[in-house]
Amino acid sequence: MASIESTSPATIAPLPPRSLAARLGMTSVPRDELRRRYTQSGSQFVKIMGADVHYLDEGSGDTIVMIHGFASSLHTWNRVADELKREHRVIRLDLPPFGVTGPLRSSTGEIDTMNLPTYRRFIDTFVQALGIARATLIGNSLGGLISWDYAVRHRDAVERLVLIDSAGFPMKLPIYIDLFNHALVRLSSPWWLPEVIVKSAVRNVYGDSRKIDAVTMRRYVDFFHAEGARTAIGKMVPTLDFKEVDTEALRTLDVPTLVLWGARDRWIPPAHASEFASRIPGAKSVMYPGLGHIPMEEAPERVMTDLRAFLGTPGADVSMDEDSRRAPA
Secondary structure: OOOEEEOOOOOOOOOOOOOHHHHOOOOOEOHHHHHHHHOOOOOEEEEEOOEEEEEEEEOOOOEEEEEOOOOOOHHHHHHHHHHHOOOOEEEEEOOOOOOOOOOOEOOOOOEOOOOHHHHHHHHHHHHHHOOOOOEEEEEEOHHHHHHHHHHHHOHHHEEEEEEEOOOOOOOOOOHHHHHHHOHHHHHHOOOOOOHHHHHHHHHHHOOOHHHOOHHHHHHHHHHHOEOOHHHHHHHHHHHOOHHHOOHHHHHHOOOOEEEEEEOOOOOOOOOHHHHHHHHOOOOEEEEEOOOOOOHHHHOHHHHHHHHHHHHOOOOOOOOOOHHHHOOOO
16 A cells, blocks of 8 residues: 655745756756755655655545646646646646656666556556546646546546647657757766756747746756656657557547647647547647647646636636637747
8 A cells, every 4th residue: 555645845945056067967956855945835745666756635626637748747737736726626746757756766776767658557556546536637748648548548537638738649759858869868968968958948848938937947957957867868768659659549538628739839749739639539629829838837827718618617618719729830
């Protein structure tokens, strides 16, 4: 039986400036330091596959599980979750090897390779550990793939499905991820990966990089430079072959589905929104002009408008107007 542990509120204090060695990626942020900086007042930990998995479980009502994307964390949902938890039980977690959770490790301490079969075992175990019988799944990017794959495998356990710039269809990996397909980068990145590269990647996922505040940028850098993170990512990236993903299984879904997409997504082509919508029976699709790969972080109020409508909030309507559906990239 998995043990569940609560943590005390994190101390809110200005983060110390990074040294030159840290900015060059020549050092790593210790895991205990990440806990101090990035756990929240309601943070909890549950032991899953040997790892202390960081998650938040807030609010009451119908259950929503929110799953973030590649190199992100549960913090990407902060502003959306703050609204949803007023009327729902909202659970969000840091997927391994990201966020406060960090990598899964073998019994000998070696970092495990994350791939779709491993994520399947992980998310199934997490759901069972928290006793979630039925939930709405909201997933972004990699988290979208994990969400719809779970819905295909556990159809009676999913109330609704929301895919936000979801992975799944064959695509060219973004350059910032594809770098780790090169052996030299995989070997050198744990010891040298300048933060300027990480910052450039973060700017690239926003439609308008001017919306990124300093606290958010620092969090992304800290998590990417976290102890074990770069080694884990180097092991994971070569397994990201979306040609092997069975997207035809989407046609078997019988669950209300909403597909949300940023028209300026540079990581996963906006055209994939229609691919999902055409395969999932009855799915609704919304395209957001000017937004990038993580619209729930870049413009949470716009995403919340559509989530409220989809989840049945009285008086709300999904924004299916022509401008939303056919936005220029």
